[in-house]
Amino acid sequence: MSDKFDAGLAIRKSVLGEAYVNQSIQNADALAMELQTLVTEYCWGTVWARxxxxxxxxxxxxxxxxxxxxxxxxFKLHVQGALNNGLTKEEIVEAILQIAIYCGVPAAVDSMRIAREVFAQNPEA
Known part of the structure; x- marks a missing residue:
């Protein structure tokens, strides 16, 4: 793999959690691994690394x-990532209120339901 892949893998694991990322990569067959490589190198190793x-x-x-x-x-994955990256539950709820205005109430209702699931799994956050 490339240096960008290695850098992206480290960032991806720090945000999404090592277990999730390892499972995504381990479960990828040869075809899906192409997408895993692309996402890891360019999303995480290029943009998130900036x-x-x-x-x-x-x-x-x-x-x-x-x-x-x-x-x-x-969304669920990235609520966990947001907590991992230091956002508070209150800040995530504020984001969901903003989502209600700009994306619509149904999007916010789904987002709040999902966020509450993640919050329940992270009572210390």
């Missing part, structure tokens, strides 16, 4: 974009 925004800011942006795209699996 110094222009802190990881917590990137997480906050992701919550809004992923909610707008109606991707609940990814």
């Amino acid at each position: 110094e222009g925004l802190a990881k917590r800011d990137r997480s906050l942006l992701n919550l809004g974009m992923i909610a707008a795209l109606n991707r609940p699996h990814e």
Whole structure:
């Protein structure tokens, strides 16, 4: 693998959790591994590795974009990532209120339901 893959893998694990990332890579067959490599190198090793925004800011942006795209699996993953990157539950709820205004109430209702599931799994956060 490349240096960007290695850097991206480290960032991806720090945000999404080592167990999730390891499972994604271990479960990838030869075809799916192409996508795993692309995501790890370019999403995580290129964009997330940039110094222009802190990881917590990137997480906050992701919550809004992923909610707008109606991707609940990814939203749940990135709520956990946002907690890992230092956002508080209160800040995530504020983001969901913003989502309600700009993405619509149904998106916010789904986002709040998902966030509450993640919060329940992370009572210390």
